[in-house]
Amino acid sequence: MSSTATIVSLPDQATARLPKRSYLNNEQGLLSWLLTGDHKRIAILYLISITFFFFIGGAFAGLIRLELLTPQPDLVAADTYNKFFTMHGIIMVFLFLVPSVPATIGNFLIPIMVGAKDLAFPKINLLSWYLYVVGGIMVLAALVLGGVDTGWTFTTPLSTHYLNTHVITAALAIFVAGFSSIFTGLNFIVTIHRMRCPGMTWFRLPLFVWSNYAASLLMVLGTPVLAITLVLVLLERVFGIGVFDPTKGGDPLLFQHLFWFYSHPAVYIMILPGMGVISETISTFSRKRVFGYTAVAFSSVAIALFGFFVWAHHMFIMGVSNYSALVFSLLTMLVAVPSAIKVFNWAFTLQKGSITFETPMLYSFGFLGLFTIGGLTGVFLGSLGMDIHLTETYFIVAHFHFVMVGGMLMAFLAGVHFWWPKMTGRMYPESLSKLAAVTTFIGFILTFMPQFILGYLGMPRRYHAYPPEYQVLNVLSTAGATVLGVGYMLPLLYLGWSLKYGAIAGDNPWQATGLEWQIQSPPLTENFIETPIMDHEAYDYEWLEQKKKNEVTTVG
């Protein structure tokens, strides 16, 4: 690795200025933000709000790790601990991971990447953010009023009959936030189908668009099922109806089927857009077209499709029939195929590429390694025999944190750094951000690797105390969480700093090929002055060279 090689090309800082007119200063005042129809401004609103909830959810993770520092239950009582991990789960899943990349980076970029001036339905886009905020406030209300302790899965009949906590508020909150996600997905699908600029064929779309398209399909088809499930839970809880209650003839397994019919695809809602980010960064920082573009594009759709047929692998020990467990186990293994296609194609993109190691690339490498571990352990869990031993242990916890945090959060940070100059017009400080990327990676491994071992040894999840022989690994994990916390605080600080003091980025600091890099940073409210015409393939670096040459000759 050569530390001097870089593709960053910034304008001469002595003369560079931010563009006079951009989406940021087009209108002034708080109301112009709160009533905006501009997809870029809504993306920024989302970015601020999900960051807020990320740190609240993170605080609960910190409290959980603090309790688990010692084997004895010395920090909080058992039911408080239950409330901690429930809040951590609800906030991180529904208020951070699901909207993370699509609603922020996707919202900002998808219209630009397809060559449109805005998403198809700007008002619905704004409504989606308001629904998110209302859902978020209701979650906070449930938290302040005394918390919820069902776990994020609202398992019945626990959630409907036995707990006296704020299940209703929390379930309604998720119902509302779910519609925010439906509207985002609907907007993306219509935009990608109907608003592409001339020449922008499906196979010239950046892979980021493809993966968000696949995730949108899941949001649109899966989320309504979660909505009706939560309605049934609420009706059962409020009116004492027996739709999930076995004593009244109901079937608790029905709840599991309906809930996981959404919540398994939701896992792919949480990872697919991240995969899109990685396709962009890997290509840009290897100066190569993504290897097997078509395969990567279709693997996103394949993941979305298979994702709908694997939900019962969450229920292997809940009393589903052996035959259905067998079929679902097989289907689960099938999801590994398109995921592996992606990882192999990224690896081949790197091969013989001119690789440079800017911050987004470091995060992307983190993603590649951690997601692969997370994905492979998923295959362990999909095998029936292993699952019986490992389910409800810390192995599961480690597995999905490798995918969600090691995968999606790394991809989210890669994306935020990669497009930060486009969003704000300014660069983040390079060396500090590299430090943050490395810190995050080390902290992550230290936090979650020990949990694989703990789970394998049999430490169950969701308990606030454990036998003393597990303490060493738990201390390592808590220490890792501390490092991880520092790794996440750093970007918050230096990205904030860069808003005012960062170097002027210019239009295309990475020399990337996407349409978004051919317009000014930060973009105009209407994105493009004239409707762009796409006359080259995606990731065509020769085209970019040619374009730059032409610019020089015409200006001279």
Next chain:
Amino acid sequence: MDNTVATEHPHTHETAVHAEHAHVSLPQHRHHFETVEQQREAGSFGMWLFLLTEIMFFGGLFFAYLLYRNWYYDAFFTASNQLSVPLGAVNTVFLITSGFFMALAVWAAEVRKKDTLVWTLILTTVFGCAFLGIKYVEYHEKWEKHHIPGAHFDISEFVNPAAHGIKEKPLAPDMAERTQVFFFLYFAMTGMHALHMIIGVGLLFWLIGRARRGDFSAGYVAPIENFGLYWHFVDIVWLFLFPLLYLINRHPLH
């Protein structure tokens, strides 16, 4: 290679922004769509997608229905006989009539007949409200007979039908309890459907107001078209609900 990605420095092209808006003909045309046609297509595509989410939403209830009808067939059979087929049939006719006038309204908007549009929309509303009225009568009867699931649910009619003058095989008490599952699904499914109707009637009032102002008489018909899709979808849901809930005994399993 020849490149025409015309996205260079924006500030030099400010006049182009205004020139671009010259071809806009309808006041409802939003600036981010290239043409009115694109806007219309996007709107109707969005509506279809929304209806797809609605199908998934109702799908969860239909799935629950499928499961419990198979488990508790006798209870479903008997409880279904409590519903009035004539009232349900009349309601089906009302809803189809309402849908017919909605289809006429879409046509009237397309050929720009303002008066026809207004009165067809009004008739759509009238038949929609008639449906809701009959639904209220049906719900009220269930209330009086304590057939609303919950603490006051009464199974005596199913355990001892003869005492209530009903010619029906009595159910064992545990199976009779399961009629509550039927009535829950009945109220959840028809209630969710009625909620969609109420929202639809609200939107109809809004559309009638706009139609009277002449908003849809100059070629801009997207709201009428898209609402038409929604209204027909609500009709279709009922066309599934009616046989599944009212007509179980017309096709007995044994």
